[in-house]
Amino acid sequence: MDLSLVEGFSKSLAMTVLSEIGDKTFFAAAILAMRYPRRLVLSGCLSALIVMTALSVFFGWAAPNLISRKWTHSITTLLFFGFGIWSLWEGFTEQGEAEELSEVEAKLDADWKANSVGAKAGSKDDDDLKKQLRPFLTQFFSPIFLKAFSITFFGEWGDKSQIATIGLAADENPLGVILGGIIGQALCTTAAVFGGKSLASQISERVVALSSGVLFIVFGIQSLLSVPLPGS
Template sequence: MSLSVVQGFTKSLAMTVLSEIGDKTFIAAAILAMRHPRRLVLSGCLSALIVMTILSAVVGWAAPNLMSRKLTHHVATLLFFGFGLWSLWDGFHQEGEAGELAEVEKQLDTDFKGTTTAKVNKDDDEKKKKTRPFLTQFFSPILLKAFSITFFGEWGDKSQLATIGLAANENPFGVVLGGILGQTLCTTAAVLGGKSLASQISEKVVALFGGVLFIIFGIQSFLSPVD
């Protein structure tokens, strides 16, 4: 394995773990796993995160082909510094450890109640089965729910943009491998650890460590020569 792959892998793994652990999709996976079969929740959440990681890496890999390598390098460097300062700001201004947990739980509770309070008779149930969305005829609704919540929760998130920047500056294959491993570790911990683990994670500490890591990536990128 080449040095560039190893470097992209280690950076992506560290960034993913510090970006994902304790965030909204992590908490959502933990809460969903308490209400639905864990294997379906894990499959849905992890599939969404893997797809998002690959898409982000592809965008980052294609960026140097759409603009000059030098410009891409400088943009990636600015992204790392920007995300570092963003994370440090979040860490120092964190309102409370349980704030995000309560917010996500409230959102999921609203959705959960909306889908369980309606009572239907047998005829209506049969009609629903015939007219239900195409994908639910092949995949579990729970799996699709976990996938959609995670995918759209990650879209435009700091970790997605950081993955794009990392793939533009490092070996994209290494970035994908590190990102997938990091997502697997975080999502598995959320599903198995449940709400108790999510509530014990210090969002402030994770944000501060993540900020420092992004700043280090930015300094390393700034000092590295453009190929």
């Protein structure tokens, strides 16, 4: 098996798991699964994360074709060190799990309250129309699926793990990065849906943050010591 594929896969898998455990999207999936059918929440969240991973890898793969390989390699190295310091800072200052969980819960509660008020304000005719349209619409997408997808997709956009995936794909085998990222996202999302809140309470957010920080620093050192592949 191609060594670059294995290296890209292992780096992406480790980075994704350590970045996503206790993240906003992790808690969002856990909370949604407590109120809605798990299969719909899992499929919606996982679909969003797969799309996000594929887009990130594509951007990372395309970057060396638009910018000099030397520049993308240098940017990736700086990103690894930057995210490593960021994660270590979060770990030492113990900012994370409780703050993330309360923030996600507050946003979702506000959303549910707004939806319930809007539903009560609707007339009987509106309800009858919704009942007629629902069988047609659910043949394509469930509202729960769409909610889980949108919350996860926009919650992950611009996140540390997304930017790190772009940098990793620019410096490693893109196929290995996307496979490792998707498998890592699948593991984290499944864990979140089937008991994420209890799992998060048993795992120290500080340990996760420090571990991911060390991992990013190691990636940065490895990238600093390696020679960029020849490119434009």
